[in-house]
Amino acid sequence: MTVIVHEADASLEPLTDQRVAVVGYGNQGRSWALNLRDSGADVVVCVRADSTREMAEADGFKPRELDAANDADVICLLIPDDVIPTLPLAPKPDALVIVASGYTLAFGRLDPACDAGMVAPRMLGPEVRRCFLEGVGFITAVGVHRDLTGTARARVLAVASAIGGLRQGAIELTPEQEAVLDLGVEQALSPALRQVSESFVRVMLEQGVPIEAIVTELVLSGEVERTYRLVRLEGGAAQMTYHSPTSQYGQLSRAGRYQHLDMVTTMRELVDDIASGRFADEWDAERDAGYPRLEELRGKAMAPEILAFEADLRARLGERAAKDPPRP
Ligand code: NDP
Numbered sequence: 001m002t003v004i005v006h007e008a009d010a011s012l013e014p015l016t017d018q019r020v021a022v023v024g025y026g027n028q029g030r031s032w033a034l035n036l037r038d039s040g041a042d043v044v045v046c047v048r049a050d051s052t053r054e055m056a057e058a059d060g061f062k063p064r065e066l067d068a069a070n071d072a073d074v075i076c077l078l079i080p081d082d083v084i085p086t087l088p089l090a091p092k093p094d095a096l097v098i099v100a101s102g103y104t105l106a107f108g109r110l111d112p113a114c115d116a117g118m119v120a121p122r123m124l125g126p127e128v129r130r131c132f133l134e135g136v137g138f139i140t141a142v143g144v145h146r147d148l149t150g151t152a153r154a155r156v157l158a159v160a161s162a163i164g165g166l167r168q169g170a171i172e173l174t175p176e177q178e179a180v181l182d183l184g185v186e187q188a189l190s191p192a193l194r195q196v197s198e199s200f201v202r203v204m205l206e207q208g209v210p211i212e213a214i215v216t217e218l219v220l221s222g223e224v225e226r227t228y229r230l231v232r233l234e235g236g237a238a239q240m241t242y243h244s245p246t247s248q249y250g251q252l253s254r255a256g257r258y259q260h261l262d263m264v265t266t267m268r269e270l271v272d273d274i275a276s277g278r279f280a281d282e283w284d285a286e287r288d289a290g291y292p293r294l295e296e297l298r299g300k301a302m303a304p305e306i307l308a309f310e311a312d313l314r315a316r317l318g319e320r321a322a323k324d325p326p327r328p
Helices: 027-038 051-058 066-071 125-134 152-162 175-206 211-220 223-234 238-242 245-253 264-275 278-288 292-301 304-317 319-323
Strands: 019-023 042-046 074-077 096-099 115-121 139-146 169-172
Touching: 019 027, 019 066, 027 042, 027 051, 027 074, 027 125, 027 152, 042 066, 074 152, 096 152, 115 152, 115 175, 139 152, 139 175, 175 211, 175 264, 211 223, 211 304, 223 238, 264 278, 278 292, 304 319
Parallel strands: 019 042, 019 074, 074 096, 096 115, 139 169
Antiparallel strands: 115 139
16 A cells, blocks of 8 residues: 655654765755754755855855765765766765655666665755745655665655655655656656647647637646646546536536547557666766757757747736736
8 A cells, every 4th residue: 555654654863963965956955955954954065066066155054075975874865867876976884875866776877785765855946945944845755775774764754854845745655666657747748748739729720719829828827727726726526616617518528539549558658668767778878978869859949939939928928917018
């Protein structure tokens, strides 16, 4: 049965007398370091001499070099997943290495000869800090990859609790499960949703609806976003009552109209690439080549004309338009 953990199931005690190294001071690293310190942990930030080091100093830490993390009892690796395998990592045998994503452990890119675990917030890095300060929770995936000392789970949960990751609840997953789910959303679900949106735009254009109106309906009005918010807050079935009878009838009577489309075969292929480690091999090769394909793909997806169209539309119909209307 799936195990769900809350603050009451954990204790900060396993971190007593433990030195916690936070490696990296970016999206997650800064929030983790500040939250761990506010929770009473003995935190050392380890970051190369770069812009984020200055930020750590401004926040009152005395940053050290990356290899200083090897002296710590708990090492939180909060740098990009493709960079983690290149670190000069040599932890003590009784140390615990923690990652914020299952990726490196799941695909054998990280295999320290000590305890290893995962505390993966389902929350953007800066929001991990904001939620902590506001006293609200966020969902976390927690898991133990290797337990040599018999203390791995207690220490993983202590770190999760110290960053505020058990307030709402944490789901116990293996790093493999977390990685397949996380990358599955990015690589199998997200492209499918993109295809759905693009098909919808095409059919609406065929009906003579202006592109501005279509994009507004899909994104700028916030209606789709708010509907998903209601699904989260009240449940998919319960939020139905907020839609008009015409809308309810239309949605429900057509609900099965795409069932004949075989989404599953392609989705399985994409997820097989993730689970088998083929994607991890491809991504390593991309990193080693200096990210040429990523640059090419980004160049197309973020082409100047697309950015300009979006900026113009948001200026006219986005949230700022109401606060700062264009002069007549
Ligand atoms: P960031 O990109 O914000 O990490 C930046 C930090 O990593 C900086 O301190 C940077 O130092 C350091 N860094 C980058 N490259 C190198 C390098 N080659 N050598 C040494 N240090 C380097 O990462 P995130 O916080 O986004 O991600 C960290 C982990 O958290 C990942 O495992 C990710 O999967 C996970 N995660 C991230 C989420 C998010 O919202 N972003 C959500 C949930 C999990 P410098 O300033 O010197 O470049």
